[in-house]
């Protein structure tokens with residue numbers, strides 16, 4: 001990797017295999033009885049009473065709580081909940 005500016009180096013830092021980490025997390029959800037909907041696009045979330053209705057391009061899901069962890073795509077989904085977010089470029 002090439003860097004144009006200062007770089008933070010920590011001698012005790014480690015390396016994580018991102019693909020393996022995601023696979024492990026997904027596997028853990030399934031082991032604990034959760035449902036993983038792969039290749040399913042979350043559409044804007046609708047607040048419904050005390051909860052929310054999450055529409056997807058697959059099944060819809062009614063939930064008490066929705067955690068949106070969409071990374072750089074967060075503003076698109078968070079905006080639908082009336083939480084305007086602007087990430088720095």
Ligand SMILES: Cc1cc2nc3c(=O)[nH]c(=O)nc-3n(C[C@H](O)[C@H](O)[C@H](O)COP(=O)(O)OP(=O)(O)OC[C@H]3O[C@@H](n4cnc5c(N)ncnc54)[C@H](O)[C@@H]3O)c2cc1C
Nearest residue numbers: 018039040041042043044056069070071072073074076077
């Ligand atoms: C090139 C690069 C190198 C990096 N290197 C490092 C590093 O060395 N060390 C480090 O600590 N961090 C690194 N990062 C940062 C790290 O990748 C992020 O901080 C981390 O991935 C954020 O995790 P997240 O789960 O919040 O979001 P993400 O990993 O971005 O995950 C968001 C997920 O949501 C999904 N999604 C988005 N919208 C929808 C939708 N509507 N429906 C369904 N799914 C949706 C996306 O497909 C994605 O899988 C790097 C980032 C980049 C771009």
